[in-house]
Amino acid sequence: MDDQYRPRAIEAEAQAYWAEHDTFRAREEDPRPKYYCLSMFPYPSGRLHMGHVRNYTIGDVVSRYKRMQGYNVLQPMGWDAFGLPAENAAMERGVPPAAWTRENIGAMREQLKGLGFGYDWSRELATCDPEYYRWEQWLFTRLYRRGLVYRDTAPVNWDPVDQTVLANEQVIDGRGWRSGAVVERREIPQWFLRITDYADELLDALDGLEGWPEQVRNMQRNWIGRSEGVALRFPVAGRGEELAVFTTRPDTLYGVTYMGLAPEHPISLELAEHDAAVAELVREARSGGTSEAELAARDKRGADTGLEAVHPLTGERIPVWVANFVLMEYGSGAVMAVPAHDQRDWEFAHAYGLPVRGVVHPADGSELDLSAEAFSDYGVLVDSGPFTGMTSERAFEAIADRLEAEGRGERQRQYRLRDWGVSRQRYWGAPIPMIHCEHCGAVPVPDEDLPVTLPEDVEITPGGGSPLKRMPEFYRTTCPSCGAVAERETDTFDTFMESSWYFLRFACADQGGAMLDERADRWTPVDQYIGGIEHAVLHLLYARFYHKVLRDEGLVGSDEPFTRLLTQGMVLKDGAKMSKSKGNTVDPQEMVDRFGADTVRLFTMFAAPPDQVLEWSDSGVEGAYRFLRRLHGLVRDHLGHGPAPALDPQALTREQADLRRKVHETIAKASDDIGKRFTFNTAIAAVMELCNALGRAQADTSDGGRAVMQEGLETAVLILAPITPYLCHHLWHELGHEQAVVDAAWPQADAQALERDEIELVVQVNGKLRGHVTLPADADQEQAQETALAEPNVARHVEGTSIKKVVFVPGRLINVVAQ
RNA sequence: GCCGGGAUGGCGGAAUCGGUAGACGCGCUCGACUCAAAAUCGAGUGGGCACAGCCCGUGUGGGUUCGAGUCCCACUCCCGGCACCA
Numbered sequence: 001m002d003d004q005y006r007p008r009a010i011e012a013e014a015q016a017y018w019a020e021h022d023t024f025r026a027r028e029e030d031p032r033p034k035y036y037c038l039s040m041f042p043y044p045s046g047r048l049h050m051g052h053v054r055n056y057t058i059g060d061v062v063s064r065y066k067r068m069q070g071y072n073v074l075q076p077m078g079w080d081a082f083g084l085p086a087e088n089a090a091m092e093r094g095v096p097p098a099a100w101t102r103e104n105i106g107a108m109r110e111q112l113k114g115l116g117f118g119y120d121w122s123r124e125l126a127t128c129d130p131e132y133y134r135w136e137q138w139l140f141t142r143l144y145r146r147g148l149v150y151r152d153t154a155p156v157n158w159d160p161v162d163q164t165v166l167a168n169e170q171v172i173d174g175r176g177w178r179s180g181a182v183v184e185r186r187e188i189p190q191w192f193l194r195i196t197d198y199a200d201e202l203l204d205a206l207d208g209l210e211g212w213p214e215q216v217r218n219m220q221r222n223w224i225g226r227s228e229g230v231a232l233r234f235p236v237a238g239r240g241e242e243l244a245v246f247t248t249r250p251d252t253l254y255g256v257t258y259m260g261l262a263p264e265h266p267i268s269l270e271l272a273e274h275d276a277a278v279a280e281l282v283r284e285a286r287s288g289g290t291s292e293a294e295l296a297a298r299d300k301r302g303a304d305t306g307l308e309a310v311h312p313l314t315g316e317r318i319p320v321w322v323a324n325f326v327l328m329e330y331g332s333g334a335v336m337a338v339p340a341h342d343q344r345d346w347e348f349a350h351a352y353g354l355p356v357r358g359v360v361h362p363a364d365g366s367e368l369d370l371s372a373e374a375f376s377d378y379g380v381l382v383d384s385g386p387f388t389g390m391t392s393e394r395a396f397e398a399i400a401d402r403l404e405a406e407g408r409g410e411r412q413r414q415y416r417l418r419d420w421g422v423s424r425q426r427y428w429g430a431p432i433p434m435i436h437c438e439h440c441g442a443v444p445v446p447d448e449d450l451p452v453t454l455p456e457d458v459e460i461t462p463g464g465g466s467p468l469k470r471m472p473e474f475y476r477t478t479c480p481s482c483g484a485v486a487e488r489e490t491d492t493f494d495t496f497m498e499s500s501w502y503f504l505r506f507a508c509a510d511q512g513g514a515m516l517d518e519r520a521d522r523w524t525p526v527d528q529y530i531g532g533i534e535h536a537v538l539h540l541l542y543a544r545f546y547h548k549v550l551r552d553e554g555l556v557g558s559d560e561p562f563t564r565l566l567t568q569g570m571v572l573k574d575g576a577k578m579s580k581s582k583g584n585t586v587d588p589q590e591m592v593d594r595f596g597a598d599t600v601r602l603f604t605m606f607a608a609p610p611d612q613v614l615e616w617s618d619s620g621v622e623g624a625y626r627f628l629r630r631l632h633g634l635v636r637d638h639l640g641h642g643p644a645p646a647l648d649p650q651a652l653t654r655e656q657a658d659l660r661r662k663v664h665e666t667i668a669k670a671s672d673d674i675g676k677r678f679t680f681n682t683a684i685a686a687v688m689e690l691c692n693a694l695g696r697a698q699a700d701t702s703d704g705g706r707a708v709m710q711e712g713l714e715t716a717v718l719i720l721a722p723i724t725p726y727l728c729h730h731l732w733h734e735l736g737h738e739q740a741v742v743d744a745a746w747p748q749a750d751a752q753a754l755e756r757d758e759i760e761l762v763v764q765v766n767g768k769l770r771g772h773v774t775l776p777a778d779a780d781q782e783q784a785q786e787t788a789l790a791e792p793n794v795a796r797h798v799e800g801t802s803i804k805k806v807v808f809v810p811g812r813l814i815n816v817v818a819q
Numbered sequence: 820g821c822c823g824g825g826a827u828g829g830c831g832g833a834a835u836c837g838g839u840a841g842a843c844g845c846g847c848u849c850g851a852c853u854c855a856a857a858a859u860c861g862a863g864u865g866g867g868c869a870c871a872g873c874c875c876g877u878g879u880g881g882g883u884u885c886g887a888g889u890c891c892c893a894c895u896c897c898c899g900g901c902a903c904c905a
Contacts, residue, residue: 040905042905043904043905045905083904083905084903084905085904085905156903157903165903166903168901168902168903168904169903169904169905170903170904171903215823215824218822219823219900222821222822222823223822223900223901223902290902291901291902291903292820292901292902293820293821293900293901295820296820296821296901297820300820325820329902344820417902418902420902421902425903426903494903495903496902496905499905532899532905533823533899533900534899534904534905535900536823536899536900537823537900537901537902538900538901538902538905539905569824570898570899575897577899603844606831606832606843606844607831607832607844608831611824612824612832613825613898613899614831615830615831615832616831617830617831617844619830619844619845619846620830620831620844623844623845626859672835676835677835679835681831681832681833681844682832682833682834682835682842682843684844685832685833685842685843685844686842686843687843688842688843688844689842689843692843760839762838762839763839764838764839764886766886767838767884767885767886768886769839793871796872804885805885806885807838807885807886809838812839813839813886815838815885815886816885817885817886
């Protein structure tokens with residue numbers, strides 16, 4: 001055995017073995033239970049960053065652990081290859097996006113291999129490949145015929161200087177990132193998928209996703225935002241029209257003191273022609289970005305329209321205001337404002353001196369105080385005509401009944417979730433397979449003409465917009481329906497369209513004749529999905545939606561795509577997200593070159609639990625390297641004494657039995673940590689403790705000592721094998737095994753080795769630690785109390801008091817309560 | 820602004836069900852080896868004091884409990900998402 005730990009040589013050895021045995025090829029015909037472990041595929045930006053390394057190390061550890069547990073593991077990898085950065089790179093370097101992307105894929109594939117991730121590369125896919133996106137186009141045309149696709153207008157960020165549509169990230173403080181021009185909102189026609197048709201199922205099924213973090217399920221619940229309420233109408237005095245509003249609080253209807261209109265509400269737009277204040281609000285609403293964060297951060301501002309609405313129950317006249325916090329996108333673009341019982345309405349009312357009328361009192365009978373904030377809890381109604389005295393719950397129903405009876409409103413279920421706009425006015429994406437015909441309208445591309453291939457030899461120029469719009473050879477076509485000259489859609493799909501079904505395609509990536517085949521149900525649902533918390537809502541919700549759509553198309557049998565989900569935290573350096581602009585990046589490749597892949601993997605798994613942020617530390621990496629070198633040294637020194645004798649558990653000395661207990665405690669702890677808790681950091685700490693103990697026992701070269709040492713080192717190697725596969729592959733062979741460690745079985749803790757005859761009990765007096773006592777493991781409270789009180793320091797604290805109570809927690813502590 | 824998460828030694832973190840706060844690693848101090856340094860190995864390392872012991876200590880302020888880092892209430896600060904970044 002090599003005297004030194006040389007990562008490079010060890011890596012080559014293991015790589016050669018895995019390649020020769022095609023170790024990570026997943027086979028459908030394998031009879032063992034399947035386990036599909038998937039890490040979110042990367043955008044091929046050019047080089048791996050630490051976030052990737054963390055994500056993929058977690059996935060690889062889980063995959064290798066499950067393999068050792070006897071599962072038939074599928075762990076594939078691919079490329080989320082469409083997206084904006086490729087177009088930016090094209091502008092900066094004059095390389096077409098396709099060429100840039102494919103080059104990046106090649107470089108990153110080599111990096112992933114170097115890190116030792118056990119992927120089944122035979123299933124690799126790239127979403128920019130026509131053989132991939134053709135099925136997405138195929139599905140889209142099916143959904144169009146099923147009525148799940150429609151066309152509507154939606155706002156985009158328009159850069160008036162560059163004459164192009166900007167992504168939200170390209171809008172900085174309301175201005176275009178390149179031109180610096182103030183961005184305008186423009187309504188343009190786009191394609192939508194009816195995800196809201198699935199809103200109830202997407203919401204209700206969250207309760208069954210027990211393998212998902214509660215945090216993510218909560219975020220999705222809030223995102224879908226189902227609320228039960230009443231849709232009602234307020235006639236506008238002097239105009240033959242009504243304001244439609246939705247409220248979740250019909251019980252506060254008698255507290256309405258004004259109406260709020262979105263600046264882009266038709267009435268606002270009409271008034272703006274003559275009213276300067278309203279016009280200003282409309283102008284403000286149309287400038288700046290379209291993101292919700294940007295809109296919500298604005299100061300609450302408004303303007304009185306001079307119009308009056310008529311209260312549907314009291315007939316009272318209510319002023320109508322244009323208010324910039326009312327969003328045209330939600331509901332009807334108008335709200336009934338109840339400042340006494342809604343905080344936003346309260347703030348607006350105070351800003352403009354509008355009346356606040358309390359109509360719900362706290363249920364506990366306390367005074368209603370509206371001087372500092374709104375009272376938004378349920379309570380008991382006052383000043384509410386015939387509904388006075390009812391609880392909010394009862395009044396909700398009674399008022400809803402009354403409105404329904406009078407035809408002025410009806411109960412309604414409303415969602416915050418909006419339909420999914422899938423059109424992007426960009427080049428580097430999958431073409432939307434639709435044809436616009438003057439006579440027939442929008443016509444889907446027939447199956448036999450798919451895929452609509454994206455031309456790849458293009459030039460991207462700043463401010464030029466999508467080159468597809470300048471390529472008649474792309475867009476000029478004939479109508480599949482009537483044969484007349486027609487134009488292709490030049491918008492491309494949102495890249496979430498590709499990432500919403502790639503996990504299914506991995507099951508049958510070589511299927512040329514269909515989107516999916518029966519192998520999809522052989523492998524999916526994904527047993528363990530791993531990725532960044534930043535995908536908690538959008539990607540994970542769209543993928544769930546897609547899966548259900550595909551189920552309804554008869555392409556998969558399951559209801560949900562991901563049984564278990566692990567959302568990993570970000571990688572920070574100096575307390576901040578790594579970024580080029582901050583100059584705090586760490587290149588994983590540099591670390592691999594210096595210390596070897598095992599060290600990088602060990603550090604990223606050791607430095608923090610996977611779902612928390614990870615703070616990068618160069619000296620921490622060195623510590624990981626030191627540990628691996630010590631482990632290598634322990635095995636080398638042990639083997640230096642020749643083959644170890646067989647273990648006879650009955651013939652061990654007290655010290656040897658204690659060490660052997662430590663070995664089996666480590667197995668128990670690591671199995672729980674890796675298999676159930678996913679706290680790889682504590683599993684590694686346990687192995688480090690074991691190695692420290694083994695190091696202290698090195699001097700014992702008796703038969704029993706060497707046998708326990710062999711068992712201890714094998715245990716350390718087996719537990720670390722998923723985390724540091726290269727070194728463990730090597731050491732396992734050195735320890736005398738023919739079979740590779742990747743195919744070895746996960747160790748089992750021996751119950752007998754774990755047994756203790758004595759335990760240490762903590763002794764407290766009035767909850768404060770006062771001593772420790774050693775007792776037989778099966779000692780009862782009486783025995784424990786007697787021994788504890790005999791302990792001098794405990795006796796000193798109990799002296800002169802009377803014992804009120806003794807709390808005994810077997811195996812842990814005894815607490816004497818004395819006064 | 821709305822939604823979600825976090826805060827524990829000099830640093831990363833541990834404490835799994837309310838039961839010894841600080842496992843493990845980093846850093847630092849001292850010692851061994853060395854002509855010397857690096858590497859390595861050993862010991863120590865939350866703060867304070869009248870130091871076999873005691874007091875204080877898990878972002879802040881209150882509460883529940885024999886006992887609270889852990890549960891409850893009210894706050895502060897930091898981070899993530901907000902529908903065209905992926």
